[in-house]
Amino acid sequence: MQKYFITKNDLKNHIISGDDCHHISNVMRFKVNDRILVSDGEKNYLVSLKTISSNEVSFEIIEEQIGNVELPVFVSIFQGYPKADKIEEIIKHGTELGASLFTPTLMKRSLFKLDPKKKEAKLTRFNKIAKEAAEQSNRNIVPLVDDILDLKKIDFSSYNHKILCYEENAKNNELTNFKRIISNLKINDRIAIVIGPEGGIDDSELNYLKSIGFTPASLGPRILRTETAVFYCLSAISYEMELKK
Amino acid sequence: MQKYFITKNDLKNHIISGDDCHHISNVMRFKVNDRILVSDGEKNYLVSLKTISSNEVSFEIIEEQIGNVELPVFVSIFQGYPKADKIEEIIKHGTELGASLFTPTLMKRSLFKLDPKKKEAKLTRFNKIAKEAAEQSNRNIVPLVDDILDLKKIDFSSYNHKILCYEENAKNNELTNFKRIISNLKINDRIAIVIGPEGGIDDSELNYLKSIGFTPASLGPRILRTETAVFYCLSAISYEMELKK
Numbered sequence: 107m108q109k110y111f112i113t114k115n116d117l118k119n120h121i122i123s124g125d126d127c128h129h130i131s132n133v134m135r136f137k138v139n140d141r142i143l144v145s146d147g148e149k150n151y152l153v154s155l156k157t158i159s160s161n162e163v164s165f166e167i168i169e170e171q172i173g174n175v176e177l178p179v180f181v182s183i184f185q186g187y188p189k190a191d192k193i194e195e196i197i198k199h200g201t202e203l204g205a206s207l208f209t210p211t212l213m214k215r216s217l218f219k220l221d222p223k224k225k226e227a228k229l230t231r232f233n234k235i236a237k238e239a240a241e242q243s244n245r246n247i248v249p250l251v252d253d254i255l256d257l258k259k260i261d262f263s264s265y266n267h268k269i270l271c272y273e274e275n276a277k278n279n280e281l282t283n284f285k286r287i288i289s290n291l292k293i294n295d296r297i298a299i300v301i302g303p304e305g306g307i308d309d310s311e312l313n314y315l316k317s318i319g320f321t322p323a324s325l326g327p328r329i330l331r332t333e334t335a336v337f338y339c340l341s342a343i344s345y346e347m348e349l350k351k
Numbered sequence: 352m353q354k355y356f357i358t359k360n361d362l363k364n365h366i367i368s369g370d371d372c373h374h375i376s377n378v379m380r381f382k383v384n385d386r387i388l389v390s391d392g393e394k395n396y397l398v399s400l401k402t403i404s405s406n407e408v409s410f411e412i413i414e415e416q417i418g419n420v421e422l423p424v425f426v427s428i429f430q431g432y433p434k435a436d437k438i439e440e441i442i443k444h445g446t447e448l449g450a451s452l453f454t455p456t457l458m459k460r461s462l463f464k465l466d467p468k469k470k471e472a473k474l475t476r477f478n479k480i481a482k483e484a485a486e487q488s489n490r491n492i493v494p495l496v497d498d499i500l501d502l503k504k505i506d507f508s509s510y511n512h513k514i515l516c517y518e519e520n521a522k523n524n525e526l527t528n529f530k531r532i533i534s535n536l537k538i539n540d541r542i543a544i545v546i547g548p549e550g551g552i553d554d555s556e557l558n559y560l561k562s563i564g565f566t567p568a569s570l571g572p573r574i575l576r577t578e579t580a581v582f583y584c585l586s587a588i589s590y591e592m593e594l595k596k
Contacts, residue, residue, distance in 0.1 A: 173524075175572035199579045204571075243573045279418075285594035326449075326589040327420035328488045334444045337579070341586035342594075344571045349530035349587075 108134060109143040109150070109241045111248050117146045120153075122163040131160045143171065147247050176246050177204035178347055180296045181340060184211045184260065186303035187218040188332050194235055196336050201239035201249050203340035208236070209252040209260065215305030220254055229253065257300075257311060265298035267291070268320040271335045272307060275324035283323035284339075288346050297343070301335050353379055354388040354395070354486045356493050362391045365398075367408040376405045388416065392492050421491050422449035423592055425541045426585060429456045429505065431548035432463040433577050439480055441581050446484035446494050448585035453481070454497040454505065460550030465499055474498065502545075502556060510543035512536070513565040516580045517552060520569035528568035529584075533591050542588075546580050 110126045122130065122144065130136050140155050144165065150173075153165040185196055187210050197208055210232070212220065232251040240248040262268060267287050275283070291297070300307075300315060307315075312322065325338045355371045367375065367389065375381050385400050389410065395418075398410035430441055432455050442453055455477070457465065477496040485493040507513060512532050520528070536542070545552075545560060552560075557567065570583045 173572075199576070199582070202573055202575050202579050203583070204573060243575065245573060281593060282595045285590065285596050288590075289596055326593045327418075328447055328449060328490060330447050330488065331444070334447050334582070337444070337582040338448070338586040338589070341583040342590035344583070345530065345533075345587035345590055348526060348571045350527045351531050351534055 107141065107143050107152075107244075108136075109145060109244055111147060111237055111241060112144050114146045117144065117151075120156075120165055120167070122165065123161075127158075127163050128160050130155070130163050131158050141168065143244070145246065150246065174246060175244055177206070177343060178293045179291050179343065180206045180294070181343060182207040182209065182265065182296070182298050183336055183339075184209045184257075184298060184300045185336065186211055186213040186257075186301060186307075186332065187216040187220075187254070188303050189217055192333050194232070196333050197232055197235050197251060198239045199333075200336050200340060201236050201245065202243040203337065204245075204344055205336075205340055206247070206249050207252060208232070208249060210254045211260065211300070212254065212256045213303055213311060214308040216303040217305070218303075225254060258314065262298050262318060262320075265296045267295060267297040268315075268318070269297065269299050269339070270307065270312070270315050270320040270322045271299065271301045271325060271339065272312070272322035273324065273329050274306075275322055276327055276329060278324075279327070280322075280324050281326070283321050284325060284342070287321065287323070288343055291343070291347060299336075299339050301332055301339075304332055352386065352388050352397075352489075353381075354390060354489055356392060356482055356486060357389050359391045362389065362396075365401075365410055365412070367410065368406075372403075372408050373405050375400070375408050376403050386413065388489070390491065395491060419491060420489055422451070422585075422589060423538045424536050424588065425451045425539070426588060427452040427454065427510065427541070427543050428581055428584075429454045429502075429543060429545045430581065431456055431458040431502075431546060431552075431577065432461040432465075432499070433548050434462055437578050439477070441578050442477055442480050442496060443484045444578075445581050445585060446481050446490065447488040448582060449490075449589055450581075450585055451492070451494050452497060453477070453494060455499045456505065456545070457499065457501045458548055458556060459553040461548040462550070463548075470499060503559065507543050507563060507565075510541045512540060512542040513560075513563070514542065514544045514584070515552065515557070515560050515565040515567045516544065516546045516570060516575075516584065517557070517567035518569065518574050519551075520567055521572055521574060523569075524572070525567075525569050526571070528566050529570060529587070532566065532568070533588055536588070536592060544581075544584050546577055546584075549577055 395416040
């Protein structure tokens with residue numbers, strides 16, 4: 107069922123405003139009395155549409171939906187800024203897979219050069235992608251795409267597990283670090299995952315991250331592309347913590 | 352290190368022929384005495400380049416590389432043919448993640464209409480994507496992209512585990528089927544995974560697959576896009592079987 111995230115104010119007034127109205131009326135072509143889900147980021151409601159225009163949609167609440175579909179841990183992806191539009195693919199699929207926060211991270215081997223004039227527009231677009239992916243995958247919350255930051259300016263102190271995806275470990279047949287951490291996670295743990303850009307992690311970055319408590323870890327014996335590494339980490343965390351035997 | 356898959360005949364003659372020569376000389380711009388990996392799909396060799404042109408490259412074998420990076424099970428992805436170029440993304444990342452065989456599968460809700468005149472060109476392109484992804488991820492073998500087949504014409508009799516990724520199970524909070532199968536896999540098991548196209552699996556397809564031994568399984572509580580489901584399955588199998596605590 108289609109889901110839309112709305113503001114607490116719109117929820118109180120039983121309306122949907124902004125771009126979603128266009129989506130409801132012209133893209134999905136919903137009709138009066140059709141049912142959708144709305145969420146204020148805390149609770150989900152099954153609602154019935156009462157009036158529809160491309161500027162405003164009003165609804166009636168049928169019932170609150172019970173059920174949490176969020177990962178039981180807070181996973182924050184610090185993604186070395188990759189080439190082309192890969193960051194969008196990472197935000198889209200990473201949102202479906204349950205990430206809570208994305209930080210596009212400038213690293214030494216990022217080929218991406220940040221144009222300060224375009225930054226705000228980029229962040230707006232990234233957060234829109236996260237919102238749409240959260241709606242499509244029926245998330246309870248919309249993950250935040252944070253500011254584009256230099257690796258060494260990021261404060262990792264709030265995380266109790268810190269993993270650096272490091273392909274040199276794959277070449278050296280290290281296959282224990284990732285699973286040892288993930289299989290010991292507890293509910294509400296906070297995990298920071300750093301993933302290098304296409305060119306990988308620079309030695310000074312590796313040493314810096316180790317010095318602040320990151321564990322370099324391989325994701326199996328094959329060499330994964332940067333975007334594939336994100337999907338691997340989040341899928342493995344879901345498999346470990348959400349699926350049951 | 353860059354890797355190229357070559358024919359057994361080229362390996363015997365210590366040459367590389369075809370498109371890879373262009374890649375070696377003009378894309379990677381390797382020089383004489385640079386080292387690369389070559390594989391005949393069975394063994395990997397570290398070689399040193401002796402002569403380089405865009406038509407033919409010759410090399411000297413330095414040593415055989417020991418080490419298997421293949422998943423210990425045979426995973427075959429039967430992918431409901433999706434929209435646009437998603438099938439290429441699935442083959443690319445699925446190869447990195449260790450799949451052995453891909454079968455683009457025509458299902459009732461596939462929006463893709465097969466143009467028989469374009470089929471051969473498509474399969475050639477898909478297999479080229481698999482070869483390049485296998486080289487990039489340092490696989491020992493290149494997975495095959497099989498013919499584009501109708502679901503009901505596929506022979507699944509060689510598989511000892513059969514999983515249907517089924518999002519209705521996610522909605523019904525079924526979270527045990529996938530992990531029960533994956534956590535009990537044995538080395539050399541053969542796993543068939545069927546994933547629907549964007550519109551999902553039709554009821555008659557669901558009933559057919561159940562009748563031939565498929566277990567419908569959710570991949571956690573969120574609704575995944577078709578391509579994300581493939582990445583989830585393969586990542587979870589690697590995490591379960593290749594990583595150690």
